[in-house]
Amino acid sequence: MPQDPQTQKLNFSAGLASVSVAGTLVVLKLWALWATGALSIAASLADSAMDLLISCAGLAAILYAARPADEDHAFGHTSVEDLVSLGQALFVAASGAAILWTGIERLIAATPPDLADEGAGIAVMIVSVLLTAALVFWQKRVAARTGNKVVSADMLHYVGDLIPTCGAILALWLSARFDLARADSVIAILAALIMLRGAAKIFVASWHALMDRAAAPEVIRSIAEIAEIWPGVRGFHDLRTRTAGAKIFVQLHIELDGAQSLEAAHAIARSLKRAIIEAHPQADVIIHMDVWQD
Template identity: 90%
Template structure:
């Protein structure tokens, strides 16, 4: 089952906004790095460059995931969201590792690095932070409405980008005000560690989804509670769930009175399926009907 048009429109808007903001941030941070030579800006620039690649891949994944099921992909294409998130985690981890290595080398170098034109760098990074914050707010709104994992993962990247950006502002200010050039390396190290932590969380969540892990316990409990009290359902068993991207695939066996007509039994199953979909719009529900044994 593909996303509905409104949901898909929101997902695409978030993807396009992400690519546009990432491209803009790369350009202005390149100039700021050239002007200042600050490694903390280099850390923020590297994160933005990775975000640009990841955002472009994420937008492609959003478009691909919206394709309807076909002969080769009977359950749709939403698993590409988990693959894209997995790739995002690997890219972010590689970027964080490179920044950590460079920052440690500079921190323990015999000579402290000399930064330049801190005022211009601070102005650029403040603009970057404001632009990133606006994007994060929009992505948060879209992710809350659609549950799209690519948008959620991209939002985490940009939240992570805010931290090295703010750190770069602090490093430049400390260098200009107190001549503490080594603060630049310390802040870059902290930013790299935050990036590595975020990458690990994204990787684990994507890995679980690709391994057909069950839906969150609250979702499973909600479905069970609906089935338990549904009129005409005498009992249920073999409730199974798995996730793929923002989709939740549900299989459920319900026990019905064997004396009723087939038409009546189908009406009960159909109404139960609708109730589950109302509670969880991104679910794909299959209900099997069994005869109740008293």
Template identity: 75%
Template sequence: MSYNDAQTRLNLSAGLASVSVAIVLVGMKLWALWATGALSIAASLADSAMDLLISGAGLGAIIYAARPADDDHAFGHSSVEDLASLGQALFVSVSAIAIAIAAGGRLLSQEPQALAAEGAGILVMALSATLTLGLVAWQARVARKTGNKVVAADMLHYVGDLLPTIGAILALWLSSRFGWAKVDSIVALIAAAIMLRGAGQIGVSAWHALMDRAAPQEIIDRIAGIARTWPGVMGFHDLKTRTAGAKIFVQLHIELDGAQSLDAAHEIAASLKRTIIEAYPQAEVIIHKDVWRG
């Protein structure tokens, strides 16, 4: 099932907003890093640069995945979301490791790295947090209205970004107030760990989708429950699912009374298909009709 025009426009607006905010955040944090030399800001900057790539890929995926199936892509184009996610996960991992190495070196150094312009850095990071909160609010609204998983995932990622941003503010404040410069490196290490964890989740999810892994068990169980109790369905078998991006592909064989008319059998299968799609609007459902043998 495809999005309608209004849903597509909402999804695109969320994607464009995400890219725009990411560009602004990268510019602000580049200046803040230059002014302060704080590794915690470097971690937040790397996260924002990753956000820009993820947001750009997400916007591209929304546009490309919305294209209808064609002769070369009979099942549509939604797998592009998983390809983009896998590349993003690799980039995040490299960035996190680089930050962790730099932070570890500073933490072990006998010469503590002094920070500068902490007040300006705090202001920039506070503005960054405000922009991020505004974006998250809009993405949450769009995700509720359209059910788009790309927008929902991007929203969750930005929610996670708030921690490194708040951590950078804390590190700058502690350095300014008490001279605790090493807190900056500790915050950077924590941020790097969070980035690695997120990259692992993104990468594993994308890999499973590209390998045609089945939908989550709760989805399979719900579809089976619908089919099991559907009027006119005597039994079912060979329920198979796979995921690609935001889509779920479902194949199901139902067993029907062979004595009924073809029109009646078709209506049972069609109504069952409609109900499954109502439960999972982005599902592509194929139902095969078999004669019940008792």
């Protein structure tokens, strides 16, 4: 089922906003890192650099996934969302591991590194928080209206980014106010652990989707409840689902009265299909009709 133009436009706007914000933050944090030398800013910069790669890949995935099914991709192109998410997870994990290693080295060093111009660094981080919060607000609105998996995942990722960014502000403030330079390394390590945890969650979710894992239990239960009470359906079996990106593929066998006309049987199947799609707009539904046996 191809996306309508309004849905495509909203998803594209969210992806473009993500790329724009990530690019702006990379430039600002590069300058802040040069001015301060703070590892916590380096952690935040690495996260923003990963965000830029992820956002670019996400925007490409949004555009590609919106393409309708064709001869070579009869079930559409939405699996690209899961493939891109898998790559994103590996990038984030590598970045988090590098920050974690450097943070531990600095923490156990005999002399903590000197930080400079903490005020400038704090100013950049505050701008980063404001830009990220505005982006999250827009992505949340788009995800609520379109249900796009890439936009939703990107939104959650940027919500997680607010934590290390606020941590960098705290580290710079502690260094400037109390001369606690080691706080920078501690907060960078915590930020790296958060990045690794997020990467693991993204990787697992994408892996399951690429392995054709069934839809969430509540979705399967909802479909079964609709079929169970649908007028004209005497029973059902072989309810199967799989996910690909934002789509849910559903196959269902329903049992119908064999004495009724073929036209009446098809009418029941069509109405049931519409009801399932109305409850789950991202569903692609195939219904098989069998003769009910008493």
